Amino acid sequence: MSMKVILTSIPDVLIIEPKVFGDDRGFFSESFNARQFEEATGVKRTFVQDNHSRSARNVLRGLHYQIQHPQGKLVRVVVGEVFDVAVDLRQTSPTYGEWVGVTLSAENKRQLWVPEGFAHGFVVTSESAEFLYKTTDYWYPQHERSLLWNDSDVGIDWPIEGQPILAAKDAAGKRLTEAESFC
Known part of the structure; x- marks a missing residue:
């Protein structure tokens, strides 16, 4: 097996550690x-789109989701953290309303599987960081939604100051409490 799968506190969200030969x-x-x-995850999906973003320190992107045409995402970082x-x-x-957070970096080469039905x-x-991700559906801007990054009801402990x-x-x-959710 060329990867290790690590379960998170939300069983459907998985940390993937690919085997690295150095x-x-x-x-x-x-x-x-x-x-x-x-074979390793039990997840069978077809990925239809690859995305690549570059961002500076303290840029927060998200929390995004598509209410129709939901996207599963396999994410990783190739530069930075x-x-x-x-x-x-x-x-x-x-686990509705609960969150999982993990550090992804070029150094640790970890990936995160974020299934459909999650804000990311x-x-x-x-x-700075360069972030790559595969999606299971295309981007439909008319269906994109954002969950407030600092909603106290969710309580994400972001590792930032200010x-x-x-x-x-x-x-x-x-x-x-106001966001459209999945049934």
């Missing part, structure tokens, strides 16, 4: 293999 020349890692991903968060928005889930976001904790740098849509995110 020597004095550098390293090699298979970042995704559909067959091995399914982020604190990555998934919030369960599935109303029938025993991250804050950059290094000078105010993060936010896009207008993220600053205007909805509180959990």
Whole structure:
């Protein structure tokens, strides 16, 4: 097996540690293999889009989700470090409104599987970071929603001091009690 799967406090959100082969020349890692991903996680999905973003320290992106055409996301960092968060928005889930946070970095090479039905976001904790992610559905801007990053009902413990740098849509995110959720 070329990956290790680590369960989180929300069983559907998984930390993936790919096997890394390194020597004095550098390293090699298979970042995704559909067959091995399914065998190791039990998750069978088709990814339809790859995205790449670059952000500066204290940029917080999210917490995003699509109420229709929900996206599962397999996320990783190839430069720098982020604190990555998934919030369960599935109303029938025993973990509804709970969150999982994990540090993803170029150094630890961890990935996070964020299934459909979750809001997702991250804050950059290094000078800058490059963030890559695969999605199971396309981006439909008309269906995109933002959960408020600092909603006290969710209580995410972001590892930042002061105010993060936010896009207008993220600053205007909805509180959990007002947000559209998944049935």
